Amino acid sequence: MRNLLWIIVAIVFGANFGALSALWLGGMISGGPTIGNAVDIDGWRSDWSIGSENADPYVRARVARNGLMGLRKEEAVYFLKTRDEQGDRLSEDCVYAVSGRDYLANWWSITLYDADNRLPMNDDQRLSFDQTQAEAIYGQGAWRFQVSAAVPEDTDTPWVSSRAAGKFDLTLRLYQPSAALLNAPDTALTPPRIERVSCNGEAR
């Protein structure tokens, strides 16, 4: 009788442990992994198997949860970063200067998402910064924009709003990336820098 009890306990705990560990590693539980981490360039993380039939079950589950209907790498690659250059979590309490240059892709964009993988619930209509804006403001080459919860003091500064975003991430999309970028992302891609300017109104 006691042995039977132990077997039942083993089944119950085993099933729960197996299921919860799968949900955690599959990105289904808040705080778990987001998309894949196979490519990591200065903290911008991606996985070339997103959208592919060859994706392992962990990547496939994470994409289903955090990026449903993501495209395969020949059409688009996705990089996600949750921390600034100092290594601190991106937060709506802080102001950031994001800068970069052109990429080896047909079109790119950087979008801000909250911890629930949603566009933040604000009505600022400043949700992303993309190649068309960069070229319109800066022409070809280097670009820069601000991420903050309030309108920049210099109203000419391009701005992405983090109001109501809490802890957030920035997602870089590169559509129709070049073969060079896909083959050697470490050397072909210089990802955007996210410099923290201030937090709660005080310079850091």
Next chain:
Amino acid sequence: MRFLIPGFIFVVTAIAAHIFVLTSVPSFIMGKAHQTFEAQGIPMNVWVASPRQTPETQRIVRPSPDLAYSICRFDTTNGPVFINAPLWSGYGSLSIFNAQTDNIFVANLEADSDFDGVYVGRPAADPQGHSVAFEGRGIALVRRLAPTEALYSEAAGLLSGATCAPMSPD
């Protein structure tokens, strides 16, 4: 020795549950997506333009606010489906996803593309080769670069020239 058998059962059960849950997640979420779209009035075999992506209108995770999305739910159970969409002046693509969330097909919709539609079914629905082997329910998604309200309206207006219908190849 007393805990050997329960320990073994724990490990086996944990592995089985882990694999079952992990492999069920994609099809479960895709099934929920179909249900959600259906509840929102998106029927099968009809292209529907999503509203411009804002915090209030977002229906899927991580939408791009710079893109105009159009979606078609389809089912090849009773035969192949022909899917096509007009080209676009900026970045554009037509992609197809199966029940496992795999992106099994993608076509360029930019102005210089020669894409003129694809048959989706089994096995090769179109002898010309413009086909994708597919079984069951899927989702086709058009993305068009439309960062302004004017471009979004223009993109949404292209749906009248799009096709997502059961059809036999010529």
